[in-house]
Amino acid sequence: MKKKIIFFCVFLSFLFIFFIFFKSIYNKNYYTPQEFTKNYINFEAKELFTKKDFNSNQLFLDEKITIINIWASWCIPCLQEHKYLMNLKNNNNINLIGLNYKDKENNAKKFIYKNGNPYDLILTDNEGIISIELGAFGVPETFIIQNKKIIKKYIGPLNQQNIIEIKNIITK
Amino acid sequence: MIYNYLGNYSLVFCLIFSLIIFFLCFKSINDPRKIIEKNIFSLLFLQLLTIIISFFSLIILFVLSDFSNETVYNHSHTTKPIFYKISGSWGNHEGSLLLWLFVLVLFIFIFSLTSKKHPKKYRIFTIIFHEIIVLGFIIFLLSVSNPFNMNYPIPYEGLGLNPILQDPALAIHPPILYLGYVGSSIIFSSALAALVQGYVNKNWASHIKKWIIISWIFLTLGIMIGSIWAYYELGWGGFWFWDAVENVSLMPWFCLTALLHTIIVLEKRNILKSWTLILSIATFILSLGGTFLVRSGILNSVHTFANDPSRGIFILIFLFIIIFLSVIIFFLFQIEESTSRKTFFLSKETSLIINNWFMMYFLSVVLIGTTYPIFLEVLTSDKVSVGPPFYNKLLIPFLIPFFVVMAFGPKLQWIKTKFSKIKYTNFFYFFISLAASVFIIRYSEAKYLFSTAIFVTSFILLIKTIEGFFEKKNNFSQKLSHFSFSIFILSILLNGAFSTEFSANMKQGDELNINNNSIKFINLKTLNKNNYKTVITTFEIKDKQGRILKFNPEVRIYNQPEILTSEADIKSNIFSDKFLVVNLLKDDGYFNVRYQVKPFMSWIWFSIILLTIGGILSFFRKI
Numbered sequence: 177m178k179k180k181i182i183f184f185c186v187f188l189s190f191l192f193i194f195f196i197f198f199k200s201i202y203n204k205n206y207y208t209p210q211e212f213t214k215n216y217i218n219f220e221a222k223e224l225f226t227k228k229d230f231n232s233n234q235l236f237l238d239e240k241i242t243i244i245n246i247w248a249s250w251c252i253p254c255l256q257e258h259k260y261l262m263n264l265k266n267n268n269n270i271n272l273i274g275l276n277y278k279d280k281e282n283n284a285k286k287f288i289y290k291n292g293n294p295y296d297l298i299l300t301d302n303e304g305i306i307s308i309e310l311g312a313f314g315v316p317e318t319f320i321i322q323n324k325k326i327i328k329k330y331i332g333p334l335n336q337q338n339i340i341e342i343k344n345i346i347t348k
Numbered sequence: 349m350i351y352n353y354l355g356n357y358s359l360v361f362c363l364i365f366s367l368i369i370f371f372l373c374f375k376s377i378n379d380p381r382k383i384i385e386k387n388i389f390s391l392l393f394l395q396l397l398t399i400i401i402s403f404f405s406l407i408i409l410f411v412l413s414d415f416s417n418e419t420v421y422n423h424s425h426t427t428k429p430i431f432y433k434i435s436g437s438w439g440n441h442e443g444s445l446l447l448w449l450f451v452l453v454l455f456i457f458i459f460s461l462t463s464k465k466h467p468k469k470y471r472i473f474t475i476i477f478h479e480i481i482v483l484g485f486i487i488f489l490l491s492v493s494n495p496f497n498m499n500y501p502i503p504y505e506g507l508g509l510n511p512i513l514q515d516p517a518l519a520i521h522p523p524i525l526y527l528g529y530v531g532s533s534i535i536f537s538s539a540l541a542a543l544v545q546g547y548v549n550k551n552w553a554s555h556i557k558k559w560i561i562i563s564w565i566f567l568t569l570g571i572m573i574g575s576i577w578a579y580y581e582l583g584w585g586g587f588w589f590w591d592a593v594e595n596v597s598l599m600p601w602f603c604l605t606a607l608l609h610t611i612i613v614l615e616k617r618n619i620l621k622s623w624t625l626i627l628s629i630a631t632f633i634l635s636l637g638g639t640f641l642v643r644s645g646i647l648n649s650v651h652t653f654a655n656d657p658s659r660g661i662f663i664l665i666f667l668f669i670i671i672f673l674s675v676i677i678f679f680l681f682q683i684e685e686s687t688s689r690k691t692f693f694l695s696k697e698t699s700l701i702i703n704n705w706f707m708m709y710f711l712s713v714v715l716i717g718t719t720y721p722i723f724l725e726v727l728t729s730d731k732v733s734v735g736p737p738f739y740n741k742l743l744i745p746f747l748i749p750f751f752v753v754m755a756f757g758p759k760l761q762w763i764k765t766k767f768s769k770i771k772y773t774n775f776f777y778f779f780i781s782l783a784a785s786v787f788i789i790r791y792s793e794a795k796y797l798f799s800t801a802i803f804v805t806s807f808i809l810l811i812k813t814i815e816g817f818f819e820k821k822n823n824f825s826q827k828l829s830h831f832s833f834s835i836f837i838l839s840i841l842l843n844g845a846f847s848t849e850f851s852a853n854m855k856q857g858d859e860l861n862i863n864n865n866s867i868k869f870i871n872l873k874t875l876n877k878n879n880y881k882t883v884i885t886t887f888e889i890k891d892k893q894g895r896i897l898k899f900n901p902e903v904r905i906y907n908q909p910e911i912l913t914s915e916a917d918i919k920s921n922i923f924s925d926k927f928l929v930v931n932l933l934k935d936d937g938y939f940n941v942r943y944q945v946k947p948f949m950s951w952i953w954f955s956i957i958l959l960t961i962g963g964i965l966s967f968f969r970k971i
Contacts, residue, residue, distance in 0.1 A: 183679045190675065194668045199726045200646050201660040252853075 221299035242271045242321040248279045249287035251315045257333035261294035274298040355405035356496040362398040410437040418497040425508035427879040435519030442495035451530040473541030511906035517577040525570030529635040531563025536632030553615035565963040572956045592647040595718045596638035603631040606707035692764040699757030751805035755812040781807030792845035810834040829962030832955045839951035851942040880906040899928040925949035
């Protein structure tokens with residue numbers, strides 16, 4: 177009798193393991209974006225300081241140009257481009273959004289307190305999924321969005337020339 | 349082209365031969381004659397021959413760069429050196445499974461030739477159980493991962509082999525590791541056969557011990573070669589990362605090591621029968637389960653070849669058929685343990701059982717660390733990542749009692765040891781070890797009490813194993829293995845305590861000073877090689893005494909597929925490795941430079957080789 181009980185316990189536990197593995201085969205543990213070229217962007221993210229949820233539909237409402245800049249406190253080139261972003265800060269025609277990529281909250285806040293806040297809004301992307309959705313290759317990257325479409329994208333830190341280009345796009 | 353057909357059809361023939369062997373064996377069980385029929389032997393030989401033909405056809409296809417074959421197209425390229433064309437044939441999912449099958453068939457052939465002293469029915473049952481595994485693998489190959497799939501139209505060029513796999517260590521890593529894995533399949537099928545036939549006794553133990561030692565040797569070597577590769581090729585400066593796939597190879601190793609010790613108890617004292625059988629079965633199931641975890645793409649790592657769910661499901665179902673088969677057989681033919689023989693606490697048996705407890709503990713930590721994230725994700729869709737801190741915190745403290753048991757266990761006698769026999773020299777050893785450890789701890793930045801304890805115990809282990817060489821007992825292989833294990837542990841500990849690392853971004857002409865060493869980036873030059881471009885940098889490192897060492901780490905840009913790899917430059921001597929690796933940064937001219945001094949690195953490799961030599965000696969030892 178005891179033998180039978182042990183047998184069924186062993187049997188059932190292996191059955192359970194089978195079930196878990198079976199499920200997990202279809203449960204992909206990496207993330208791939210739905211399409212390669214995205215025209216329409218849709219995501220949700222938390223604000224860094226207030227922790228409020230923002231939906232992308234709220235952000236890209238009107239004709240106003242939105243710039244998304246992906247940055248992180250651990251990223252040295254981000255510091256380099258920071259002064260150029262500060263240059264864009266006082267421009268009323270654009271909506272500058274910082275996307276904080278895979279960062280620690282305290283480090284990100286320190287970075288902003290120390291170097292100034294060029295952004296109108298800072299969203300957090302702890303898993304890096306929003307950045308993948310946008311089609312980013314790394315940090316830093318900058319996307320210019322108009323009518324919910326990416327119209328221009330800069331890979332790597334911005335420089336003086338890029339800023340002039342961006343300003344030209346805005347004044348168009 | 350012709351080799352495609354040759355390989356494919358010889359696989360089909362192999363399937364037919366396996367089926368015939370399977371049925372002939374069933375017929376042979378009721379045959380009263382005492383020897384196995386000749387036709388089973390000749391069929392086993394034919395089966396081996398067909399697999400050899402098909403394996404070599406795949407190699408020839410790779411050498412000829414025949415892109416009409418899908419596997420060759422996916423994993424080869426015309427500009428690849430001939431050596432990597434050959435090794436590329438098992439550096440992919442389909443080819444590596446063909447290698448599995450080859451070793452599987454080779455081993456059962458050797459088994460049937462070398463087991464003539466043993467009862468016929470036991471041998472027949474071993475062949476039956478083994479053929480079930482062989483059949484599973486052939487069907488798997490032919491159905492969802494056929495290495496001889498054809499491409500039409502024929503492409504002009506292949507996609508190339510992943511450059512990090514283009515390495516001599518990695519060319520021999522899979523075959524050696526597979527010899528270890530597949531060796532465990534013989535242990536599995538012979539354990540089941542012995543169970544069915546009631547042949548679990550001293551004779552069986554001394555017979556299967558050879559196979560356990562063989563698989564253990566190859567598994568140890570295979571794991572070592574893999575981690576040597578990780579050490580110099582991945583450029584992280586470590587040799588073990590608790591990566592899921594490393595763990596998968598470590599789990600059967602723990603099981604096999606436990607089995608290696610238990611089988612001695614069975615051989616000498618005829619006890620622990622069920623436990624030996626459970627370990628024999630578990631070793632193979634862990635090997636096969638590891639294959640499933642790696643190949644189904646559940647775990648992501650450098651080893652993930654295929655992400656095709658149908659493959660994962662096939663291995664999963666096959667794995668659980670094997671598991672349920674062994675569970676049912678185990679409970680049907682359960683052995684009543686003879687309780688008449690007494691075992692006292694202070695005896696060799698007890699210390700070997702304690703060894704098993706520790707091995708099982710290490711095994712379960714690694715098993716939980718590897719599979720728990722999968723369970724959690726399926727049940728709650730939470731993600732956790734289990735990293736080195738988990739393993740370090742759970743494993744290292746338990747090494748302390750483990751070392752103590754390992755230091756004194758082998759000195760005990762079978763059945764009963766008298767307490768008065770314990771010598772007072774041990775106290776002397778303890779104080780020597782304590783002095784040495786305190787000396788070491790003072791010069792490292794390790795945590796005080798805890799690291800002193802672990803150093804003390806490992807030094808005691810070292811001294812006791814050295815002492816063993818002067819004793820009269822004639823068991824040199826065991827002494828050597830335990831001695832090299834203690835060297836291994838000490839070198840890892842010292843390596844961990846005294847490693848230093850420095851990293852900075854530098855460009856040509858820069859010079860930096862750290863801890864009285866100065867690093868100077870002298871120059872860099874670009875060269876075009878056959879299948880890659882390389883940036884060779886020259887660094888000069890001046891140490892405290894003013895000695896100058898030149899390093900030439902490289903960054904390689906492979907063309908097919910386009911991948912960047914960093915080739916570390918490692919200067920090894922007896923006492924330490926100096927390790928310099930550079931990575932290309934996005935900014936012009938800047939390189940990320942990492943310089944590490946890792947003491948006793950070569951001792952780690954050396955001690956593992958010594959450990960396997962111990963295994964080899966014990967294989968040739970007369971009982």
